Amino acid sequence: MYTQQFATKYCNPNGTWFENNGSKWTNFSQCKNPAPPYPSIIQNSLPSIKMMSQIGYAVSLVSLVLALIILISIKRLRCPRNTLHMHLFVSFFLRAFMTILKSMLFVNGIGLPNSISFPTEEDGVAPFKTNHPNWECKLVVSFWQYALVANYFWILMEGLYLHNLIFLAPFSDSSAITLYVILGWGCPILVVSSWVLSRIYLDDTFCWTTHDSPDAPFKLFLIVQIPIIVSIV
Incomplete structure (x- = not known):
């Protein structure tokens, strides 16, 4: 029986309850076989x-x-x-x-096969091996975070470059891009490094795809x- 569902009764036009074979009838079908909740629809579509x-x-x-090959191979496009x-x-x-690499390597999106015990538990969750360092999957997750932020x-x-090109140097396309390259690849390193350190000291759980602390x-x-x-x- 499912205690979170509801039983229903049918009220006749004369104000009495519907009876079946001389006894009052109650529909317990939802309690025995409830309709799938909305999250299960999303789960089936995943x-x-x-x-x-x-x-x-x-x-x-x-x-x-293909775009990179074209830009690299044609000299006239180099600027x-x-x-x-x-x-x-x-x-x-x-x-x-x-993203593709993480999706292909990780089991259920939580860890590498060598970090997870098989078979999975009854609720479908694959438990981690408690004695495994999990540094490989942590490295993959960190690089994935870096790629996302970068x-x-x-x-x-x-x-920023196009803005400066239009408003600060409208008649020239010779603006140096060294600073943009440093910021574009360097700032994400600072962000992800902060995230990695926070993971290590605040919530160093398995492959860094799950959490132990509720606030983490x-x-x-x-x-x-x-x-x-x-x-x-």
Whole structure:
């Protein structure tokens, strides 16, 4: 029986309860076989959503590789602006590559096969091996976080460069991009390093895809998301 569901009765037009074979009838069908809740619909759709995501990232990888080959091979396209575009393309490439790699290597998105005990528990959760260092999966998660943050920062660098090119140097395309390159790849290192240190000292759990402390997820979320939000705004 499912105690969180409801039993129903039918009221006749004359104000009496419906009776079946001389006894008052009650519908207990929801208690015995409840309708699947809305989250289960999302759960059933996750494999399709994941497949669509992987296909999209794969198409992006191929397109980005072709774009980089074109920009590198044609000398006439070599200029500071296109060089900056190439860095942006590389950041998108790293994000797509690390996302696909993490999805392919991790079991249920939580850890590498050598970090998880099989078979899984009754609730479908694969338990971690408590005596395993898990440094490989932590490294993958850290690089994935770096690729994600770097991608957003390079979108910011692209916008800053175009802004400065239009308003500060409208008649020249010779603006140095060294500072943009340093900021685009360097700032994400600072952000992810802070996240890694916070993980080590505040919530060093298995592959850094799960949490033990109830307050840790929000704090760790802010470490990465605040710089991303600032870069977007």
